[in-house]
Structure formats: C-alpha cells, structure tokens
Amino acid sequence: MSLTTQRTMVEALNLALDEALSTDPDVCLMGQDIGCNGGVFRVTKGLQGKHGQDRVMDSPLAECGIVGTAVGMAIYGLKPVAEIQFSGFTMQAFDQIEQNMARYRNRTRHGQPLAMVMRTPYGGGIRAVEHHSESREAYWAHTPGLKVVIPSGPRNARALLAAAIQDPDPVIFYEPKAVYRAFREDVPDDPEVARLGRAQVVRNGSDITVISYGAMMRPVLEASDDLSSLHGIDVEIIDLLTIKPMDTETIIESVTKTGRCVVVHEGHKTCGIGAEIIARINEHAFGHLLAPVGRISGYDIPFPYFQCEQHFLPDPDTIIEKIQDLMTWQ
Amino acid sequence: MSLTTQRTMVEALNLALDEALSTDPDVCLMGQDIGCNGGVFRVTKGLQGKHGQDRVMDSPLAECGIVGTAVGMAIYGLKPVAEIQFSGFTMQAFDQIEQNMARYRNRTRHGQPLAMVMRTPYGGGIRAVEHHSESREAYWAHTPGLKVVIPSGPRNARALLAAAIQDPDPVIFYEPKAVYRAFREDVPDDPEVARLGRAQVVRNGSDITVISYGAMMRPVLEASDDLSSLHGIDVEIIDLLTIKPMDTETIIESVTKTGRCVVVHEGHKTCGIGAEIIARINEHAFGHLLAPVGRISGYDIPFPYFQCEQHFLPDPDTIIEKIQDLMTWQ
Amino acid sequence: MDTKPVQLDNIDVLQVLNEEGMVDTTKAPPLTHDQLRRLYVAMVLTRKFDSRMLAMQRQGEMGTFAPNLGQEATQIGQVFPLTADDWFAPSYRSFGAQIWRGWSMEQLLLLWAGYHEGFPPPEGVNDLPFSIVIGSHVLPAVGVAMGMAQKKQQHCVTVNFGDGAMSQGAVNEAFNFAAVYKAPCVFVCENNGWAISTPLQRQAATESLAVRGIGFGIPSIRVDGNDILAMVAATTTAAERARAGQGPSLIEAVTYRMSLHTTADDPTVYRQEEHVDPWHQRCPLLRFERYLNRESILTEDECRRIADECEQRVLEARAKFREMAKARPEEIFDFVYHTMPPELIEQKKDYLSRLARKGLNP
Amino acid sequence: MDTKPVQLDNIDVLQVLNEEGMVDTTKAPPLTHDQLRRLYVAMVLTRKFDSRMLAMQRQGEMGTFAPNLGQEATQIGQVFPLTADDWFAPSYRSFGAQIWRGWSMEQLLLLWAGYHEGFPPPEGVNDLPFSIVIGSHVLPAVGVAMGMAQKKQQHCVTVNFGDGAMSQGAVNEAFNFAAVYKAPCVFVCENNGWAISTPLQRQAATESLAVRGIGFGIPSIRVDGNDILAMVAATTTAAERARAGQGPSLIEAVTYRMSLHTTADDPTVYRQEEHVDPWHQRCPLLRFERYLNRESILTEDECRRIADECEQRVLEARAKFREMAKARPEEIFDFVYHTMPPELIEQKKDYLSRLARKGLNP
Numbered sequence A, B: 001m002s003l004t005t006q007r008t009m010v011e012a013l014n015l016a017l018d019e020a021l022s023t024d025p026d027v028c029l030m031g032q033d034i035g036c037n038g039g040v041f042r043v044t045k046g047l048q049g050k051h052g053q054d055r056v057m058d059s060p061l062a063e064c065g066i067v068g069t070a071v072g073m074a075i076y077g078l079k080p081v082a083e084i085q086f087s088g089f090t091m092q093a094f095d096q097i098e099q100n101m102a103r104y105r106n107r108t109r110h111g112q113p114l115a116m117v118m119r120t121p122y123g124g125g126i127r128a129v130e131h132h133s134e135s136r137e138a139y140w141a142h143t144p145g146l147k148v149v150i151p152s153g154p155r156n157a158r159a160l161l162a163a164a165i166q167d168p169d170p171v172i173f174y175e176p177k178a179v180y181r182a183f184r185e186d187v188p189d190d191p192e193v194a195r196l197g198r199a200q201v202v203r204n205g206s207d208i209t210v211i212s213y214g215a216m217m218r219p220v221l222e223a224s225d226d227l228s229s230l231h232g233i234d235v236e237i238i239d240l241l242t243i244k245p246m247d248t249e250t251i252i253e254s255v256t257k258t259g260r261c262v263v264v265h266e267g268h269k270t271c272g273i274g275a276e277i278i279a280r281i282n283e284h285a286f287g288h289l290l291a292p293v294g295r296i297s298g299y300d301i302p303f304p305y306f307q308c309e310q311h312f313l314p315d316p317d318t319i320i321e322k323i324q325d326l327m328t329w330q
Numbered sequence C, D: 001m002d003t004k005p006v007q008l009d010n011i012d013v014l015q016v017l018n019e020e021g022m023v024d025t026t027k028a029p030p031l032t033h034d035q036l037r038r039l040y041v042a043m044v045l046t047r048k049f050d051s052r053m054l055a056m057q058r059q060g061e062m063g064t065f066a067p068n069l070g071q072e073a074t075q076i077g078q079v080f081p082l083t084a085d086d087w088f089a090p091s092y093r094s095f096g097a098q099i100w101r102g103w104s105m106e107q108l109l110l111l112w113a114g115y116h117e118g119f120p121p122p123e124g125v126n127d128l129p130f131s132i133v134i135g136s137h138v139l140p141a142v143g144v145a146m147g148m149a150q151k152k153q154q155h156c157v158t159v160n161f162g163d164g165a166m167s168q169g170a171v172n173e174a175f176n177f178a179a180v181y182k183a184p185c186v187f188v189c190e191n192n193g194w195a196i197s198t199p200l201q202r203q204a205a206t207e208s209l210a211v212r213g214i215g216f217g218i219p220s221i222r223v224d225g226n227d228i229l230a231m232v233a234a235t236t237t238a239a240e241r242a243r244a245g246q247g248p249s250l251i252e253a254v255t256y257r258m259s260l261h262t263t264a265d266d267p268t269v270y271r272q273e274e275h276v277d278p279w280h281q282r283c284p285l286l287r288f289e290r291y292l293n294r295e296s297i298l299t300e301d302e303c304r305r306i307a308d309e310c311e312q313r314v315l316e317a318r319a320k321f322r323e324m325a326k327a328r329p330e331e332i333f334d335f336v337y338h339t340m341p342p343e344l345i346e347q348k349k350d351y352l353s354r355l356a357r358k359g360l361n362p
C-alpha cells in the first residue's frame, strides 16, 4: 500500500505542478507573481526556486499576453501551464482563448495541437472584492475545442491537474478557491493521474441524483447527509470533475435509475451548466423522469459585494428544500 | 394608414440609425470603417456625411477600445451605438463588455446607467473566412446586466434597433448577416419602436411549438410550410427577438398548449440558448410535455471553413425530420 | 520617401521640491499659502486614513484593501487642478484623491468593507467608481473625455493607474484612442515600483514609463511623484492643455509603495528592506513639511494640530461608518436593470425565500 | 531621483535603392547575384499569383481574399534572412512570404477557396497558420520566440502584421512581453497606409509607427518597404540580433496598398486615385528591375522570361488546385480534439445523417 500525506488543495496542486516540472522538461509555468511570491494563493510556492526562472516565469500584468504567449510556447512544443490570478480576469484573455487556444488543433488539422493548461481560481466565498468571485465555466463549456476541468478536493485536484498537463488538448482548469485551504485530505505520495472526461459517483443512492462540481460539492454532501439522516431520502451524488466534455453516460445512467435530479452550481443560471445538464437529461432520459429536474445556481445578477455573498451562494438548506419539493412533485 | 417602403435589413437598420441620430443629439456611432466607407456591410452608409464626423466616428482598429470608450461616452450621458465589424471580434472586447458595459448600472446603484448598444453581425451562410461566422449569443445571455436582441427581418430589425437605442440598459444587438440582403420587407416610413423583452408568435399552431430567432427563422418558416402542407402538422412558431431577458411566459404558454417543442439556433449546442429554453420548459411546463424538447443547433465544433458551412447550419429538412420524430415520440 | 531620421525629443523630468525640501522657484507652481496648506492637510488626512483603515482591517472590521503609504503627493497632486466639472477616474489605491474629490471617508470605508453602498460616486462628484480590474477604467475615462470633446465642453478627465497597468493591452489602446481623437485626458501613471511582487524591471523594458506615451504621440513627462509641487505643476499644465483642446498628456509619477500591496500581501517574501529604506528619506509628507516649516507657511505646532485634527476626522468617519455598516442582502437584485425583468423577479422571489429561511426577511 | 531628461535616440530611416533604382552602396546588404535573382523571381511570382487569384475570385472560383499588389518587397524581404529553423508568422496578406517559406501555391488557393486543407503549415515549414483576426497571431509568435529562448535555440521568429494591427491591445502586449523577456523576435509592421478604409492618420497620432517600438524599449527602424535591399538589410540585422540573444526589433516597412483591401472592398468609396498615383512610381518591382538591368544582373529579356515562367508556375498551381479542390464535409468533426469525446461522436452521427439526407454520405 502506498503512502499518503494530508494536504490542502493548494498543497496538492503544488505537488502536481512540482511533479510535472520534475518529470517533463517541456512543462513550464507562466503567470503574475507565481515566482518568488509563489502566486497570490501560494499554489506555486517554492517552484521557481526549485526549477528556475526559465521554467517558472513571472509575467507582466497582461492576461491576454500570458495566454497568447503560452499558446506560442505550446506551438513550439512546450507544455505551458498558465496561471490567471482570478477567473474574473480571464475576460482579458478571452480572445486568445477562443481564437487560438481553443482552435489551433482544428485550424492546423492536428498539425499544431496545443497541450497547454490555463489554471485559474474561481468562485465565491472568500470575502473578496468585485471581479474576484466569478464562476464562468459556462463560457468555456460553450467554446468548442476546450476541455474544462474542476476539482472538488485535494486528492482529485492533484490527479486532475496531472492529467490536464499530460492531456494533448488545451484545458481550462478551474480551481475552487473556497476549497483551497478549507480542509485536508489524504493524497498519495506516489503520482496519481486521473482520467479526464469522467464523472464520479461519490455516493450511491436510489431516490434522487444530485449533480454538482467544485466548491458546491461540500454543501451538496452536507445536504445529503441531512436528507438521509433526518428525512430518509437516499441521494445519489455525482461530481462532474470534467465539465467539458461532459460524462453524459454517468448522468443518464443515474437519472434513469433514480428518476429525479437536481443540479447545483454557483455559476449564473441562464445558459449555465445546469441548463446543459437538464437539456441532456431531457434528450436521453425524458421517459424516466418522475419530476422536473431541479436547478440550483447562482442568480443572473453580478456576484454581490462580499457582505452579501453568503446568501447568493447555494447552501445546504436550499438544496434540501429543493430535493424535498421534488420528492413530492406531482 | 401610414406608408411603407420595401427595405432590406441593411436598409432598415440604416433607417433606424438615421432616425436616432436625427432625433436625439446624444446618439452617436462608433466603429471601424463606419464613416465614409459606411461600414463593411454598408449599414451606416451616408450617416457620417449627414450627421458629421463628431457623431459618426471612425475608430482605430481595436474592439476593446471601441466598447471601452463607448462605455465612457455612455457614462458621460451620451447614447453610443458601437459597431463591431463581426461578432467573432467581440472576443477582443469581452473584458469591457463583461466588466464595464454589463455592470456599471449595478456597480453605481443606478447612478451611472449605461444606455448604449453594441451592434454586430453574427452567423454563418455568407461564405466568409474563419472567425466571420460566429454565433455566440449564449456568452452574452450568460452575462448578468446585458440585454441581447436579435432581429429576424427588416421590419423588426428597425423597430428593435430603435428600441435598443432608447433602452436605458446596455444592449447587445446581434444582426443576422445572412439576412442582411436576403429579402425586402415593408417597413413603415414613420418611426416604429418595438418593445424589448417580448417574443412574437409569428404563426399559430396546435401540434408543436418551434422556438427560434435571427437567421434561423427562415429555415423554420420553410420547414413548417412543408410540415403543414405535406404532413398536416400544425406548427406554432415563436420568434424570440429578445434573447435576454427571455420571454418565458410566451414560451410556456405555447408549450403548455402544444405539449411539444423544438428549439432551433445556429449557435453551439452546449450551454447554448436551446439548453436554457429546455431548462425553462422543464421548470415551468414539465407536466404538459408529451415528448422531450427537441434541440437543433450548431454543433460543438468551430464553425467550419466555408466550403462546408451549409451542412453545419440547421436546414429545413433537419427541422422537419426532428418534428416528425417528436410527433410520434413514445 | 523621406529618409531623414525621425527626431524624438527628450523626456523632461520634473522635480520642484528636492529631497531636502528646497524649492526650485523657477519651476514652482504659483500657489497661495492657503492652497499649500490645503494640500498639506489632504496629504496628512490620506495618511491618517490609510493607517486607521489598516488597523481596522487587522482587527477584522475591514476587507482586503490597498494601502497607499508614501504615495500621498501623487494622490493629491493629480486631483488638485481639477474642477468639479472635470472628471476623475481613480484606481483602487486612489482613496487619497477620492477624499479630495468629495468622497466621504465613511463611504470609502463602506466600500472596502464590502458594502455595495460604498461604490457609487457621491451626488455631484464627477468621478468613476474605481476599478478593481487593472486598467479597465482607462478606456472608459478616455470615453468620458471624448464625450466632453463631442459636446464641446472645455473640461478634462484625469485617470489614475499603476505601473503594472501599463502592460495591459486595453490601457495601450486607451493611449491610442486618446491620441487619435485628441481627447482631453490626463493619464497619471503612479509608478510605485511594484505590481504586487513584480518589480518594474520585469514589467517593462524601459527605464521610464513616460516613453510609452511618446510611442503613441502623447506629450509625456516624468515627475517626482513624492514632490507635491512637481505633481501640481505637471498636472496643472496637462489639465490646461487638455481643456484647451490640445489633447492628452501622460504623467509618469515616480513614487514608491512603502507598504503592503494589499492587506492580503506579504512583501517580505519578495523584497528586501534595503530597497525600501532609501524611500523613507524621500517621504512626500516630510519633504513638504520641511518646506512649509522653513517658509513659515505652517509651524511645527500647526502641523501637529493638523495631524490631530485629521486623526479626529478619520475617527468620526469610522463612527459614521459603524452606524451605516449594515448589509442589505435583499437589495442585490435591485440595481442590475432599469426595470427588473420577469426572470429576475422570479429569481428574486426564490432568493427572498432563502433569506427568509435564514431569518433574514426584510 | 535622477532629474536628467530621458534621452531618446532618433529613429533611423533606411533606404538602399532609391526610387530611380540607384543603390547606396554603403548600406547595401552583401548579396550574390544569385540571391538577387532569387529575390526578383519571388517578387514576380508574388505579383503573378496575386493577379491570377484576383481573376479567379472575380470568376467565382475563389473566396474573398486580400491582394498584396505593391507590397512584394516587404513580403519577400522580411523572410529572406530566415532559415528553416527560424519561424514565420504571416498575416492574411502575406502569401508572397508564405510561398518563399515553402507553402505551395495550390495550398494557398485551397485556403482562400474555403478548404480546410489550406490552413496547416506544410510539413517541415516552421510557420504559424495565418491569422484572420487582426493581431491575434503576434502574441503566439512571441511565445514561440520565448520557447526558443527557453530551449536555448539560437533561432528567431519573424511576425508580419499591418499598420491597423498596431492599435490592437494584444499587439502592444506582445511588444512588451518580447521586450521584457528579450524574446528572439522580429516584428515587421507592413505599414501600407490603410486598414480597410482607415488611413494611418486615424489609426495613430504618430507619423512613424516605429516610435511605438521605442515606447516599449525595442530597437526600431523605419524602412522603405518598397526597397527590397533595404528590407533585406534591416531584417537580416534584426534576425541576427535576435539569434544572438539581443532581443526583439521592430521594423516599420513603409509601403502602400495599391489594390483593394480585399475583394469585398471598394476603395473608390473612400480614397482618391491621386493618393495612389505617386506610388506607381515607387513600385518595388520596377525599381529593383531597373537596378538589376543596369547592373546586368538580369537583362530585360531575362526578366520577361522570368515573368513567363512565374505565370506558368501559377497556372500549374491553379491546375493542381482544381484537382484538389474537393470539400470533405464529413471531416469537420475530426480535428477538434485529439480523441473525439462521446458527445462529439454523438453529434457527428447526427451530422452524418444530415449529410446522408442530402445524398452526401462519404
């Protein structure tokens, strides 16, 4: 049996980056303040000291520049891992992401594939200022050519980031910053690499399927504990892990079994990930549905200033109430 | 009875802009080549000559700059109508759209509302080069604070653009370039102003609801002609016109009546407008559905090079086949 | 083709008050004693506010914020020439300038404490709300200036940003738009040597950032940003040029970030104290004070009294803030659109029931 | 603070071959007769290809494309110094340079005729595919250069773009990244006076675009872009600097867009013929030809023969193109990801059934 160490998500991500830098000379990191400062969340702490300034590059303050030059490095055959300090600032790089990062492989008919990762912390809950709590994974899910990965805990964060770096396609790696230091988990000391594109059934249940990912997994787990202990409702929980391409099969299998479903995410509602999941269930499991699919999400308003953020974010009670509603839906 | 003139959509849009410039001294236009060149599609033809260089401004080649300075002009109290030459280039302005255009009203608690419009041609079908055929209205629909309007013909284009310019909120005005010169329609000579936020039932029917907008309205209409004449299927057609906020009520009323529905758009599938419509029907009319909602959309691949574009775009036969399927769904 | 070399003028460097507090009278702006005292008071107030806010943050009463210790002269100098009809577009580190412009300190505290009420420019203050996104307010500021030009108003806009912001594409686009449209705009780049942990040498390959303006055809100058008189002189000239229809200017105000980047930052990780040390001598307040004392414009006693008064004003603001600081979670839907669309009415209903469940019904 | 003015050097303007075809031997690059002949052939071929493609477009055989009549010297001059290990990042108007680099003309025809096969750089050609989005290839080009530096390869990247592209924020970010990382990169701004209908004066407020480079600390030069020898001299120096680890250069190549912006454009709407006229005299081909004839490097007869041969090569390419031009609609899903994910497999199935309905099954 291999050894494990208790790590936070930040430490687990740092481990994955360190392993990638140590084993693959083509891997390099690029971003604002990632060098001797170790990144504003310390995800890259110590890596520049260990691997050098050539491979862990502090960048000027320009997100478009970070992604755009990373695209070029990837064309040249490197495997850049670009960090954008907060996902709210990926808007500055939207053009390079949509026009180049997502399209080079197709444009060159596999001739210049880009094996690159853009990491960025997303989501609310840390009492941050405006533009620091965005969850806009739906933008990337709507963009052909990208993969979108969102871990929910230290262990899968490490294994998924390792997989994203090794993946032959460009990956948007969204890190739930509210989970960064929220808890520790056993993470294997030996390398562990997940498989992208697979959702995980983290709890089996028969009454209803809850589909979520990232930081929302915690309220989901909490809610389903209560539902089972207090209300005798047996919840099956799916952690998407990869948002795009989506593991439709796992979703459909579960919903076909339970007949009921709720999706939970903090990104905005309209055209969000929940809408897509509902559309897929509608397409593939309509006949099995005993109730409409519930949708719990961020509202269609700008993420509120932090004194009000806790009410904006989906919480266990909201999930419990929605599930109770759906269990008795006629 | 007021007089009308047969106009193409380009001419109708030109009329709306001319009227706005003539009646409201705060209206101004801004964009690449919109001045003496009249815009690459000639939508602004003659307007600089008539209203002057101060109000019809040729801009440097920078989309972010166009939207960003338009934001400033709107803060100052003007009503800028910014043109982005192709919707594919709105990616360059994503940051200004999401961070400023969409948020100023909220950020300043109504103190600095932005009455501004960003016009841009979208969609495929004109044998254009890469990045010239994008339909990414879902990005904007997912962005809180924006309104998104998409006309389908000359008359509603004029009335909707007039409404968008008068609207107190920022509007993304997506123009279906494949329709620009595709046909003429009677457009009233007197000003006509639509009401934003309202879908239009363009044909009443009892068997199935088809929901679409923009350039896809034409294949939809064609398909439903055939369905009624050849197959006796009575299609109700909804033209969304405003994508955000969406007229859910009209949708639900129709689907509640027909029990069946297909959505048709050329934007990509995942997290597209179709997904959102399906989610809303799921939420509000689940019990009335006799079949899953059909979704016909652009595929989740980059818009293909133009020798193949006609196969990528939803066509009447695809719509007919899907509707026939749904009519017999068990 | 004309084959003569393209001539580039040198970039002027302006210092009026040297590090010993001696004035170069040939360059000094014509200020009354009253004006000089007001400048001094504003700088002291900025510093008092800064250190109080830091204390409040450390005690958990305030969110993350960006101190501006040592940047008081750039702060106040740049807004001094502005009239109420001129506009100012602050950065997140511009609270000194914001107070001068008429933002109340209690509002600024609300802002940094995460209350939405802190954001909108106060009634009658022609400012933009500040921008958290680096550089994203610069294009809108130029847009305001273009609006002035279009409406034939002889006013100007001053926009404040950092050395880091110079790297953003959007900021460079703003330079170009301003230059091409001759927008009445004053760009004040507060070069404090750092963008979080990134020193200037990794931000740009030029020694002076003023040269960037030259690249866009914008008259540019490098100014000692710790010299309040140089700041006033440079920004007054630039504002006058702008109002007279002569277009934009760029002022590189050379200063130093003496404190943390933000309260979430730990500079000991990335910079040595030796780098900071020389800047203590160059303190903009000290330097100005020496001059005022020597010229008997303010005595040392008066300076002490001003310090006390400023401290008092800050404490009063804190008291007001504490009274006002009340989250209104029920309002978060109310400012997104002019009229709330049906889909938001529905979502708000859902949200209010969530609040009710938490016992937070309005 | 150092209060000496910031000194800026003048920007050199380079012309070797004047409008009469006379050479300034002190500045001429050391080229063999064979090299000179190759340059000439490439320029003639570019022109022949351009006019044939225009004819094909007018006959409906080609999609919208961007002619480069009159820009042959900038086109060929910039790629002449590049080895196969160096990289080139073209703009959509760079087909002359692309042919030099090893792209077959039939492939370029496929590209402009809307066939996906036209896009990927050919085997062994270290180029980027061109960018339709103005300026969006410049940052990736700098990234390639940064990759070279990181891998300690002494090669360089040349990236080509227009005067309009200078306004894009991303391009200015690229200048800054290249300067800060000393990336081995040669920026060639082909200033042809127009961005569609926008003349240079509305694009920028400076007379020379080379000054933009200075603003980022990049050695910059203004070159007569209709002078092939000046182009070769300037780009050779820049490439050598880059390979030697001395960082990027910016070359403003001053030329003129003699023809349409693209075949969808009608310049008579926005520019007077008088503006174009003087440029006929400055034709880069004519000027070079005069020189070659006078120096007996090529006789007039030889020039005529070269023209015929080039025309022949273009016609052969057209014939090959016609054979190859076959849409493969069944392939549009096949290059998006390394391995097609299940959701795309499902969508492709749906799509293939649509094709089948149209009788287009593969």
Ligand SMILES: Cc1ncc(C[n+]2csc(CCOP(=O)(O)OP(=O)(O)O)c2C)c(N)n1
Pocket (backbone or CB within 6 Å): A032, A061, A063, A085, A089, A092, C066, C093, C132, C133, C134, C161, C162, C163, C164, C165, C166, C192, C194, C195, C196, C257, C261
């Ligand atoms: C677009 C964007 N990228 C990154 C950040 C994170 N960030 C906040 S402040 C800062 C440094 C800014 O440096 P500078 O412009 O010099 O201003 P200063 O903080 O020194 O006043 C960074 C990188 C941000 N707020 N916005």
Ligand SMILES: Cc1ncc(C[n+]2csc(CCOP(=O)(O)OP(=O)(O)O)c2C)c(N)n1
Pocket (backbone or CB within 6 Å): B032, B061, B063, B085, B089, B092, D066, D093, D132, D133, D134, D161, D162, D163, D164, D165, D166, D192, D194, D195, D196, D257, D261
């Ligand atoms: C981002 C972007 N905006 C607008 C366009 C439309 N457009 C195509 S070419 C062009 C002008 C480009 O001018 P310049 O950079 O000088 O290059 P030239 O065409 O003269 O070679 C414009 C505006 C585009 N392709 N991409």
Ligand SMILES: [Mg+2]
Pocket (backbone or CB within 6 Å): C162, C163, C164, C190, C191, C192, C193, C194, C195, C196
């Ligand atoms: Mg700074």
Ligand SMILES: [Mg+2]
Pocket (backbone or CB within 6 Å): D162, D163, D164, D190, D191, D192, D193, D194, D195, D196
């Ligand atoms: Mg040009």
